Amino acid sequence: MAELERLLKEPEGENLEFKKAANKFGTDELTKYCVALANEGGGRIVFGVTDRRPRKVTATTAFAQPEEVRKTVLDRLKIPIHFDVIEHPDGRVVVFTVASRPTGVLLQYDGQFWDRQGDALVGMELTSGRAREITAELGADFSASVVDRLTIADLDPQAIENFQNEWIEFTGKEGLRSLTAEQVLRDVEAVTDEGVTYAGLILFGKRAAIRKHLAQSEIVFEYRSSEAAGPAAQRENLTDAFFNLHDRIWELVNLRNDQQPYQDELAIRNVPTFDERAVREGVLNAVCHRHYQMAGNIFLRQYPDQLVIESPGGFLPEITPENILNRQSPRNRRVAEILQLCGLVERSGQGVDLMYERSIRQSKPHPDFSGSDENTVVLRLSGRMLDPSFVRFLGTYVPAKLDELGTDDWLALSQIAGEQTLSSSLQQRVDNLLSRGLIERIGGGRFILPRIYYQFHGRESTYNRLREREQLKERVEEILEGFRLDGRLIGDIHEEMPTLERKTLRRLLQELQDEERVHSEGENRWTRYFPGPTSQEGE
Structure with missing residues (x-):
């Protein structure tokens, strides 16, 4: 009152x-x-x-x-x-x-x-x-700020040693082994002259110190057989230095990691429902980018065919589910930098690109952030393999060659494999995929996977139908290739392709010009056709 x-x-x-x-x-x-x-x-x-x-x-x-x-x-x-x-x-x-x-x-x-x-x-x-x-x-990076009344004695020697070993393994610098625990912490700026930072607490803190100073940094794992309400079949509250528990998180997920078989000629091969690298990247993403000043824990909820990772804080204003592949804005820079030193986090960004790549390579749905809101980032990793023939098709290529593909290459390949019209933002990746034999043209600015994919899929007749017109256009290009200086009249080309109606040949030549694969000079009956997009005169 x-x-x-x-x-x-x-x-x-x-x-x-x-x-x-x-x-x-x-x-x-x-x-x-x-x-x-x-x-x-x-x-x-x-x-x-x-x-x-x-x-x-x-x-x-x-x-x-x-x-x-x-x-x-x-x-x-x-x-x-x-x-x-x-x-x-x-x-x-x-x-x-x-x-x-x-x-x-x-x-x-x-x-x-x-x-x-x-x-x-x-x-x-x-x-x-x-x-x-x-x-x-x-x-002002929260993770770089100093925790009041926290000392090096509050940090776990085992977590520091785990990090030091991973740092040495990643860099190959055996000289790092001679550093004391305090030198390690100071070198990575987990400890400064002012004291122990929140990054030091999150990554190396003893359980009691974490409970006292930052209890919300706990990670909660649950396994649920379905999305129905009720208690989880297994629940584990992980309150420890991150360098003591990140392997434990994968162990928990892998306990119920079913294998999805597919036929490859006489052999039966398997794709795991949960890919280790994608899962680890999802967890690292949450640890690096969650808002530690907000109440609430990171939750990992595993279901038979999907993993849902929820982290408090929502996206920063400039980040959305639509641009997350192209925009990086670290919320806890000091945490991310320490994880980069030992190779757990890619220096280029958030690891979202790697999650996309792994899902595409295993023919799984793309990582899904659509359940996020202003308070929580929700990442859904689906483990269900959609198209075993696509996985088998990729298996015919040397893995090192596939590793050379960028994220946009994988996104373009995914759209083409789904027989979708390639988005304008990915059109520039076409030449790279064509040169590697991963896709083929079918005309009209469209592309498909090579014949072997359709053979694996039992749809070779579909491939033949889709490729028929493009093969005619490739034959026209082949005829013109030897006449770069003089070109050829339509009648000359028709003599080489006598079974083709002349009006069909005209349409093919027009399509080739629209696609800038052929150009012409002259008009009407004197029009001459040349290979390539522009005249070669003067070269």
Whole structure:
């Protein structure tokens, strides 16, 4: 009651809002106000009071079940929210208290980053000065900041030794073996002159220190036989230095890692449901990019044919599920740099590209981030092999040659294998795939896999049908190849292909010109055709 009396005298501002709400107030509207208050550092919204001074308690019947409303808003925003119901002499008052947003995180709801301007709620633009101030808070790497009252004695010697061994194995520098534990920690900047950093705690901390200073860095593994609600068949809470547990995580996944067989001539070969490199990259991605100042753990939920990894914090504003392959913005740079030193994290980015490559090579669905929102990044790795013939087709190539392909090459190959129209952003990868014999033209700017894939698939007749027109065009190119200076008239070409109707030959020549594989000079009956996209005169 005393606190309410004090609030009644306070000016309404960025951290305080009053609403009469005599009868009702929508939960969606309340959520927006909570977002706006949290974005300004937290505050209170008071219902049942006039908004102008001198304020009066007018009473409210809104929020008859405030605990249910609080739970709904809490589930939406994932930040602490509390309520008080005060029976004032003049009537019932309900007060919701909202915590601040996490450092560097701009909260949103219903597609808007809500802010308050006077009595109104407005959507904040990401380009606004205030939004830039908030997102810039992450410019100071949290993982590089020092943990108060944490010492080297709070770090686990076994975790340090594990890292040191992996560092030596990755670099081949045996001289690193002579370093003391403290020298190792200082060389990788897990420890500075100011003290032990959060990166040091996350990667090397003893269990007791982690529980005391950063309990939310725990990783929770669950195995579930289905997505039905209920207790997990197996659950393990992993609270330890990451360099003590990253192999354990793979061991847990691999316990139930079924093999998917496929026929390769007389041999039976297998593809594991869960690929080790893809799983490890997914875990590393979560450890490097989660928001450690937000409550909540990293969750790994394994099902018979998929693995779901959830990490707190959501994407940074400039990252989306659509551009995650091309944009990198590390949230915990010091953690990522230490993991890079021993080869666990690729220096080029987030390892998302490797997850895509591994899924395509094993003919599995692409990594799926579509379940993510502003509070949580959700990565779904499906283990189901879609097309054994594609895996068998790749097996006919030297593995080292396939390793030379870039991520865009794999994405283009995936679209072509799915008989999709190649997206414009991947068109530039066509020449590389053609030169390696991984794809063939079928005209009209379309491509297919080579004959052997269709043989494995039992669809050779489909290949012949798709390739028939392209083979005619290749024959025209072959005829023109010996006449780069003089070219050939359509009648000359027809003499070499007498079974082809002349009107069909004209269409083929037009298509070849459209594809810039042939060019012409002259008009009408005197038109001469030359190989290549442009005239060779003067060369």
